[in-house]
Amino acid sequence: MVKMSGRVIVLDKVDLELISALRRDARASLSELAQKLGLSRTTVRARMERLAASGEILGFTVVLKEDVADHPVRGLMMLGIEGRGADRIVRQLNGMPAVQAIHTTNGKWDLVLELGTPSLEALDAVLSQIRRFDGVVTSETNLLLATRKSAKIR
Structure with missing residues (x-):
C-alpha cells in the first residue's frame, strides 16, 4: 500500500508485474511492456504515471x-x-x-x-x-x- 494525497494506493498483481518488468529492463518501451504484460499501451502508461505520482517509482537511471x-x-x-x-x-x-x-x-x-x-x-x-x-x-x-x-x- 502507498499513501497518496491522503488516499491509500494498493499495488495489485499488475502493478507488481510492471515493476518487475521495469527492474529487468527500465529501457523497455511502452509497447514492449504492454505486450509482455498483456495490456494496452495506455494502461501501462497510466499505471507508470500513477506509480511515479504515488512515490512508488522514484525514477529511472543508467548505470555506466x-x-x-x-x-x-x-x-x-x-x-x-x-x-x-x-x-x-x-x-x-x-x-x-x-x-x-x-x-x-x-x-x-x-x-x-x-x-x-x-x-x-x-x-x-x-x-x-x-x-x-x-x-x-x-x-x-x-x-x-x-x-x-x-x-x-x-
Whole structure:
C-alpha cells in the first residue's frame, strides 16, 4: 500500500508485474511492456504515471560501466558504536569518498556501510581509518565478490 494525497494506493498483481518488468529492463518501451504484460499501451502508461505520482517509482537511471569500474573492490562494514556517538560518526563518514552508503539498523550492529575503493590496499586504509574513529568499539567487514542483482542507483 502507498499513501497518496491522503488516499491509500494498493499495488495489485499488475502493478507488481510492471515493476518487475521495469527492474529487468527500465529501457523497455511502452509497447514492449504492454505486450509482455498483456495490456494496452495506455494502461501501462497510466499505471507508470500513477506509480511515479504515488512515490512508488522514484525514477529511472543508467548505470555506466565506468561507474562500477571506479570502485572494483566493494565491501560491507558493520559498526558497533559506544554510547550516543552515531550522529558524530555518520558526519565523519559522510566526508569519506569510499563510503557509498550508510544504513542504520536495529540488530547487532549500529551502522552498516557500503564501501567502494579502487584496490584492496585502499579498502584496508579506509577500514583502518574508520576503526580509529572515537566511539567505534567493534566492526566486521565482508567483501562483496559479485553482484547478482542490484536495483539501486550506483
